[in-house]
Amino acid sequence: MSISSTTSTWAAGDYPAMARRLVPAAERAVAAAVPGPGTTVLDVGCGTGNAALAAARTGAEVTAADPTPRLLATAERRARDEGLPMAFQHADTDRVTGTYDRVLTVFGAMYAPDHAAAAAALVRHCAPGGRIVSAAWTPDGLMAAANRAIGAYLPPPPVTAQPPVRWGDEAYVRGLFAGHDVEATVEHVGFAFESPLDAADFWVRTAGHVQAERDRLEADGAWLALHHDLAAVFTEWNRAEGSGGAVHVESAYLLAVIRPVPA
Numbered sequence: 001m002s003i004s005s006t007t008s009t010w011a012a013g014d015y016p017a018m019a020r021r022l023v024p025a026a027e028r029a030v031a032a033a034v035p036g037p038g039t040t041v042l043d044v045g046c047g048t049g050n051a052a053l054a055a056a057r058t059g060a061e062v063t064a065a066d067p068t069p070r071l072l073a074t075a076e077r078r079a080r081d082e083g084l085p086m087a088f089q090h091a092d093t094d095r096v097t098g099t100y101d102r103v104l105t106v107f108g109a110m111y112a113p114d115h116a117a118a119a120a121a122l123v124r125h126c127a128p129g130g131r132i133v134s135a136a137w138t139p140d141g142l143m144a145a146a147n148r149a150i151g152a153y154l155p156p157p158p159v160t161a162q163p164p165v166r167w168g169d170e171a172y173v174r175g176l177f178a179g180h181d182v183e184a185t186v187e188h189v190g191f192a193f194e195s196p197l198d199a200a201d202f203w204v205r206t207a208g209h210v211q212a213e214r215d216r217l218e219a220d221g222a223w224l225a226l227h228h229d230l231a232a233v234f235t236e237w238n239r240a241e242g243s244g245g246a247v248h249v250e251s252a253y254l255l256a257v258i259r260p261v262p263a
């Protein structure tokens with residue numbers, strides 16, 4: 001997939017609304033990275049800047065990189081609003097430049113078309129003695145279940161595409177970073193909604209790859225069916241107490257801390 005097709009997809013939905021709900025995962029990843037004054041940090045696939053800003057608040061010298069101009073512009077505006085001095089690169093995992101004490105990627109590198117190349121790039125960008133922290137949705141979690149429901153309505157991905165959620169599988173990540181020291185734990189982000197349909201509306205509104213297909217799905221009469229299938233996923237995953245219809249779901253992600261071992 002070219003950089004422009006990737007970025008137009010990410011820009012098509014209201015991703016910033018989703019990103020606001022993902023702040024706890026970014027803060028968790030930054031806590032695992034332990035940045036601070038005197039450390040340099042790179043956030044790859046920074047989106048609207050959740051992890052980059054959290055790292056910059058510790059006094060670290062932060063560079064935030066993303067291939068989607070619209071999301072990167074939001075990250076820049078947020079840094080300006082908070083008075084955080086940060087550097088920005090319009091680049092994907094392969095094209096980022098520099099080496100850093102901490103390399104973060106929170107639901108970012110998992111979307112690279114070539115996982116092995118992206119992992120090698122993260123190692124390349126990590127300074128000697130540094131660490132990489134990666135957060136990625138797990139293959140058996142809510143995010144993957146919602147994507148399976150959505151995927152039934154979308155064109156199949158290219159045969160060469162590597163499913164992003166593989167990056168959330170511990171054994172797969174150990175393989176990607178073979179030869180390096182890897183510690184991994186499964187963590188969760190919680191989401192609350194008024195109802196399963198409210199959850200489905202939010203998911204569809206914030207998902208660029210769905211919004212990009214909206215006209216076709218409406219013309220095919222599939223738009224409502226997609227919402228109902230997705231609402232069924234939220235009903236199945238709902239952990240809210242009581243019968244009021246409210247939804248509370250937890251989405252699992254793999255948090256991996258990788259300490260590159262010199263060759």
Ligand SMILES: C[S@@+](CC[C@H](N)C(=O)[O-])C[C@H]1O[C@@H](n2cnc3c(N)ncnc32)[C@H](O)[C@@H]1O
Nearest residue numbers: 010019045046047068092093106107108111112
């Ligand atoms: C789910 S968002 C995560 C954004 C942010 N890190 C957060 O936690 O909200 C995925 C991000 O990955 C970016 N992205 C897509 N392909 C990428 C690639 N090959 N390398 C780096 N980032 C990529 C997108 O532009 C988007 O900003």
